Amino acid sequence: MNLSFGKKVVYxxxxxxxxxxxxxxxxxxxxxxxTRTFSETVRFPVLLHQxxxxxxxxxxxxxxxxxxxxxxxxxxxxxxASDRNTMKKGRRTGFMQVAALPxxxxxxxxxxxxxxxxxxxxxxxxxxxxxLFYFFLSMYTAPYLAxxxxxxxxxxxxMFLSTLQAAATALASLLGNRILIFMQMIGSRxxxxxxxxxxxxxxxxxxxxxxxxxxxxxxxDEKTCCSAEPVKETLSVSIGTVLKDAYFRPFLLADLMxxxxxxxxxxxxxxxxxxxxxxxxREVSFFMLLVFFSNLLLFxxxxxxxxxxxxxxxxxxxxxxxxxxxxxAVFAGKYPxxxxxxxxxxxxxxxxxxxVFTVVPxxxxxxxxxxxxxxxxxxxxxxxxxxxxxxxxxxxxFSSLLSPLVMLIGxxxxxxxxxxxxxxxxxxxxxxxxxxxxxxxGYREKEVTxxxxxxx
Numbered sequence: 260m261n262l263s264f265g266k267k268v269v270y271x272x273x274x275x276x277x278x279x280x281x282x283x284x285x286x287x288x289x290x291x292x293x294t295r296t297f298s299e300t301v302r303f304p305v306l307l308h309q310x311x312x313x314x315x316x317x318x319x320x321x322x323x324x325x326x327x328x329x330x331x332x333x334x335x336x337x338x339x340a341s342d343r344n345t346m347k348k349g350r351r352t353g354f355m356q357v358a359a360l361p362x363x364x365x366x367x368x369x370x371x372x373x374x375x376x377x378x379x380x381x382x383x384x385x386x387x388x389x390x391l392f393y394f395f396l397s398m399y400t401a402p403y404l405a406x407x408x409x410x411x412x413x414x415x416x417x418m419f420l421s422t423l424q425a426a427a428t429a430l431a432s433l434l435g436n437r438i439l440i441f442m443q444m445i446g447s448r449x450x451x452x453x454x455x456x457x458x459x460x461x462x463x464x465x466x467x468x469x470x471x472x473x474x475x476x477x478x479x480d481e482k483t484c485c486s487a488e489p490v491k492e493t494l495s496v497s498i499g500t501v502l503k504d505a506y507f508r509p510f511l512l513a514d515l516m517x518x519x520x521x522x523x524x525x526x527x528x529x530x531x532x533x534x535x536x537x538x539x540x541r542e543v544s545f546f547m548l549l550v551f552f553s554n555l556l557l558f559x560x561x562x563x564x565x566x567x568x569x570x571x572x573x574x575x576x577x578x579x580x581x582x583x584x585x586x587x588a589v590f591a592g593k594y595p596x597x598x599x600x601x602x603x604x605x606x607x608x609x610x611x612x613x614x615v616f617t618v619v620p621x622x623x624x625x626x627x628x629x630x631x632x633x634x635x636x637x638x639x640x641x642x643x644x645x646x647x648x649x650x651x652x653x654x655x656x657f658s659s660l661l662s663p664l665v666m667l668i669g670x671x672x673x674x675x676x677x678x679x680x681x682x683x684x685x686x687x688x689x690x691x692x693x694x695x696x697x698x699x700x701g702y703r704e705k706e707v708t709x710x711x712x713x714x715x
Contacts, residue, residue, distance in 0.1 A: 261412050262420075262484070269478045270410060271423035273355070273403055275431045276471030277396065280366045282435030283461050284326075284392050291370060291457070292385070293319045297439045301453045306372050308382040318382040325386065326393045331652045333397025338645025339497050341402035342490040342638070349481030350489060351402035351409070351641075356476045358398035363469035365392035370461055399472060401648070405640035406475075408625035409485040414711060415566060417629075421622035422562040428617070429555045435464070487638035497642045500635075507627050507643065509701030510620075511650055513574070516695030517616050518654035520581065520688040524609065526658065527684050531605075534678055535591045536598040546606050553610035554617065561618045570623045571704040577615035578696035584608045585689040589682050620647075630710040 262270070290296070295303040307318045337354060346353030368388045372381035407424070411417030438460050446456035490497060501507060532538045532546055565573045588605055592598065624647050628640040 261416065262410055262479075266479055267410075267420055267423055269474050270406070270420060271427040272471040273475040274424045275427035276359075276468040276474075277362070277400055277403065278428050278431035279435060279464050280363050280468035280472070281396055282431065283464060284366050284369045284389055286432075286435060287438065287461075288323065288369070288389070289319065293317075297442070297453075301439065301442070303454055303457070304375065306375075306378070306381050307385060308378040318385075322382075322386050322389050326389050327652065327656065329390050330393040330397050331649050333394055334401045334648040334652075335498070335642075335645040336401075336494075337398045338401035338405060338641030338643075338648075339490075339494050341405055341641040342497065344402075345489050348476075349485070351406040351485070352476045352479065352481045354402040355399050355406075355472070358395045359469060359472040359476065362392060362395040362399055363465045363472065365389075365395060366468070367458075367462055367465045368392075370458055401641055401645050403475070404621065404644040404648070405628075406481070406485075407621060408628035408640040408643075409481070409487070409638070410479070411622075411625060412484075414622070414626055414708075417625045418562055418565060418570075418619075418622040421620075421625070422558050422618050424621060425558050425614075425617045426555065429551070429558075431468075433551070438464075487632065490637060490639060490642075492637075497639060498646065501631075501639060501642050501646050504627065504631060506630060506703060506707050507624075509698050510623060510627070511647065513578075513695040513698035513702070514616070514620055514647070515650045515654045516691045516698060517578070517581075517612075518651050519658045520585075520691035520695065521613065521616070522655050522658035523661075523684050523688040523691070524585070527681055530681055531588070531591060531685075532602055534681055536602055537592060538598055538602060542599070542602075546602050549603065549606045550610050550613070553607050554614045557610060557614035558618050561614050565619060565622075569704055570619050570626070571699065571702055573615055573619055574623075574699055575696065577612040578692055578699065580608070581612040581692045582689055582696065584612070585685050585692065589685045589689075626707060626711060630707045633710045633713055 291303055292307050295305065309317070341351050341354050344350035344353055348356055365388055369385060369392060372384050374380050407417060407420055411420050438457070441460045441463075442453065442456040445451060445459055446453065451459065492500070528547070528550075529540075529543050532543055533540055538546075561573070568576075584605065591601060591605065594601060624643055625640070628638065628643045631643070632638045
């Protein structure tokens with residue numbers, strides 16, 4: 260069954276909702292509880308205990324670490340659970356229906372600790388609520404992603420759905436990042452403090468995200484699109500079967516290498532502009548927006564081009580371009596070209612591989628889910644996306660820990676990143692990209708295509 264364009268948009272709105280709900284508890288958590296400032300005039304009160312736990316973790320660090328563990332484990336578990344689910348509503352949408360409301364409610368409650376002075380109580384409250392948020396978010400996200408492999412009746416359909424997901428993610432992130440503007444608008448209109456204005460916008464974000472997350476549940480009849488039987492095997496058997504998939508494994512390793520490389524680059528992007536190119540900090544936001552909008556504008560061209568050359572060639576081309584850009588970026592600031600022009604060129608060129616790896620992977624994983632079902636007779640979409648999401652999160656977590664250490668090579672005694680360390684991070688990213696490029700040669704797309712075209 261082919262989904263109408265309207266139903267495809269409805270499905271993508273689920274992605275918009277889950278990204279927007281996660282923006283607060285994820286991206287804005289550190290701003291609200293740790294740095295406690297958006298600008299020179301917008302500051303928040305101290306709401307968490309400031310001392311260390313176990314001699315190592317700050318309260319915020321402990322909350323974030325446990326939350327990420329819950330999110331990673333939850334994605335794997337709920338992916339598997341949705342494969343086995345027998346709910347009347349549907350094995351994917353059943354979980355999504357249960358998770359949508361709690362996820363949006365907890366995304367708000369994170370920012371409403373009960374006390375202005377009992378910081379230990381606040382810390383315990385924030386820890387529990389944030390963990391619950393990520394628990395329900397993973398309960399929604401894993402089945403939602405698995406649904407992609409079932410709603411798309413062909414590789415082309417799945418590619419288009421993945422492109423809509425990418426666009427929804429970008430637009431939700433853009434809306435989330437505009438929070439300071441919205442705070443200023445309602446703050447001046449209703450004479451609210453920065454704290455109250457922030458919380459007001461978070462509530463509005465939750466309302467919008469809750470509606471968007473429920474739309475696929477209410478408007479898409481899963482049972483008319485999906486007829487696979489629930490999985491009977493154990494969790495360990497399911498994980499082992501997915502990891503033994505000779506088509507999935509090379510792509511998984513290649514994508515992991517890309518995530519490591521891109522995370523290195525995005526972690527140091529601001530410093531590349533200021534320390535290597537010598538650009539003022541006030542111009543950094545322009546380049547971040549340039550990367551963002553260039554990336555967004557390329558989503559649908561990437562979708563169209565991929566239809567003609569295939570997903571494997573598209574990813575290989577993105578890896579090649581990424582390595583070329585990184586090779587050039589190593590010497591950023593040394594070319595006889597105006598620094599601003601160098602920054603523009605590098606930003607636009609980086610957006611191309613970023614857009615490819617934003618659009619193509621989910622569609623490719625859904626193709627592999629479909630191909631595996633043709634081989635085995637079992638639909639394990641939840642487990643495939645659970646393993647894939649776990650690998651992505653592990654790569655991002657590893658790079659976020661390693662890249663700051665590398666940046667300090669050749670740094671001053673003040674602990675600021677040194678130019679040598681920054682250039683080494685670019686070299687490291689290039690080696691990760693090269694490894695991903697080589698791993699991707701193991702992905703046998705022609706054989707997968709034969710399975711996808713085989714009549715069930």
